[in-house]
Amino acid sequence: MEIPYAVKARPDTGLYNAKVGIWLFLASEVMLFGALFCSYILLRVNAPEGMWPHHWLNIWLGMTNTIVLILSSVTVVMGWASLKMGQFNRYKFYQGITILCALIFLGIKSFEYHDKFIHYKVTLKDGRVADGHLQPAETTLPVAWHLQPVIVDGNLAKGAKPTDKVVLEGWWPKDEVALMNPPLEHKTENIEIPASQIKTMENYGPWHNTYTAIYFVLTGLHALHVIAGCIVIFAIWGPLAKVWEQDPERYINRVEVSGLFWHFVDLVWIFLFPVLYLL
Amino acid sequence: MSDHPSPTQTLPVDPHTVEEMRHHIRRYLIVGVALAIGTALTVWASLINFGSREINVVVALVIASAKGFLVAGFFMHLISEKKMIYAVLGFTAFFFAGLLFLTLWSMAHDNLIHIR
Numbered sequence: 312m313e314i315p316y317a318v319k320a321r322p323d324t325g326l327y328n329a330k331v332g333i334w335l336f337l338a339s340e341v342m343l344f345g346a347l348f349c350s351y352i353l354l355r356v357n358a359p360e361g362m363w364p365h366h367w368l369n370i371w372l373g374m375t376n377t378i379v380l381i382l383s384s385v386t387v388v389m390g391w392a393s394l395k396m397g398q399f400n401r402y403k404f405y406q407g408i409t410i411l412c413a414l415i416f417l418g419i420k421s422f423e424y425h426d427k428f429i430h431y432k433v434t435l436k437d438g439r440v441a442d443g444h445l446q447p448a449e450t451t452l453p454v455a456w457h458l459q460p461v462i463v464d465g466n467l468a469k470g471a472k473p474t475d476k477v478v479l480e481g482w483w484p485k486d487e488v489a490l491m492n493p494p495l496e497h498k499t500e501n502i503e504i505p506a507s508q509i510k511t512m513e514n515y516g517p518w519h520n521t522y523t524a525i526y527f528v529l530t531g532l533h534a535l536h537v538i539a540g541c542i543v544i545f546a547i548w549g550p551l552a553k554v555w556e557q558d559p560e561r562y563i564n565r566v567e568v569s570g571l572f573w574h575f576v577d578l579v580w581i582f583l584f585p586v587l588y589l590l
Numbered sequence: 591m592s593d594h595p596s597p598t599q600t601l602p603v604d605p606h607t608v609e610e611m612r613h614h615i616r617r618y619l620i621v622g623v624a625l626a627i628g629t630a631l632t633v634w635a636s637l638i639n640f641g642s643r644e645i646n647v648v649v650a651l652v653i654a655s656a657k658g659f660l661v662a663g664f665f666m667h668l669i670s671e672k673k674m675i676y677a678v679l680g681f682t683a684f685f686f687a688g689l690l691f692l693t694l695w696s697m698a699h700d701n702l703i704h705i706r
Contacts, residue, residue, distance in 0.1 A: 318680060325675075327670045331674065331678075338679065341686055342686065343688070346689065349689055349692075352693055352694060353697065357697070370636075374630075374633050378626055378629060381625045381626055381670050382622070384622070385618055385665075389615060392611045392614050392615050392618070395603070396608050397603040445606050488698050534604050568666075582651075584629075584654075585636065587652055589632065589633065590636065590643070
């Protein structure tokens with residue numbers, strides 16, 4: 312039995328099935344991200360005065376990723392318009408750029424995640440706090456992001472020796488408020504800390520505080536959407552391209568629906584960027 | 591021999607469709623440039639001290655909303671979509687607004703939902 316309106320639009324609604332389906336799905340996605348944005352509002356508004364971080368993320372990397380996603384949105388609609396004009400090769404070119412943009416976005420995001428996993432806050436036994444990026448080649452304490460926390464209340468990680476040391480490229484914030492709001496251009500130095508002097512040590516992973524928790528949840532979920540969108544666009548672009556030969560209208564519909572999902576991913580990032588990087 | 595065109599071929603289409611798509615493409619490029627300018631504007635505005643952080647938040651969200659309108663309106667074609675889609679999104683907007691309202695209401699000082 313043939314499913315009606317799988318390709319042709321239903322006369323009364325003017326819509327084919329997949330288009331109704333994707334919009335219903337996007338409606339559920341709005342509620343998913345909406346709930347997480349509300350969580351962000353609750354966490355931020357209820358943070359103690361001066362204790363919500365600013366400038367913890369690289370604005371220029373975030374801005375680059377925003378431009379990359381905008382470019383990918385433009386190439387998605389250009390690809391769709393090319394198909395509507397019957398120009399398959401142009402579509403292939405534009406969607407190729409879309410896939411490339413998705414990979415660039417994920418590459419930059421991975422770099423940012425890695426930067427947070429090697430970024431450590433070290434509290435010394437004398438009360439001072441050192442904050443900076445671990446220099447793995449010079450550090451002798453066994454540290455790994457999945458072994459967090461490495462040191463808690465002066466207890467060394469399993470396998471560590473009292474003579475071990477931690478080397479950071481970082482600075483000494485004068486208090487917690489300064490740590491939350493580091494100056495845009497603060498000077499860093501090479502800090503060498505004997506492991507025996509460390510009270511606690513933890514990187515800036517999702518477990519660090521409520522900001523990193525909501526940052527990783529929001530951007531992680533968004534990145535999963537980018538990966539999913541990229542896989543679907545690639546599948547239509549590559550392995551499923553033969554559908555264009557058999558049923559061009561069905562193929563154009565598929566490109567349109569995958570494009571709607573991709574624009575939604577872009578739309579979410581448009582709000583994530585200022586909320587997490589700038590404010 | 592197959593009657594269907596090979597994937598590399600250009601398919602013959604209605605000249606009106608081609609003209610309409612060319613119009614769309616010009617619009618997409620303008621919207622793309624506007625979005626890039628909006629992004630630069632967001633960063634620039636975030637580095638300005640308006641006197642209170644609340645103003646910075648409002649400015650950033652206004653610019654983000656304008657960019658969101660451009661993406662939804664032009665790239666997702668919502669400015670000329672079918673009624674059924676508007677109905678779906680109307681319900682979504684209603685429940686999203688309700689979610690936001692509950693969140694903000696829970697943070698009010700004179701209720702028992704949220705304890706500071």
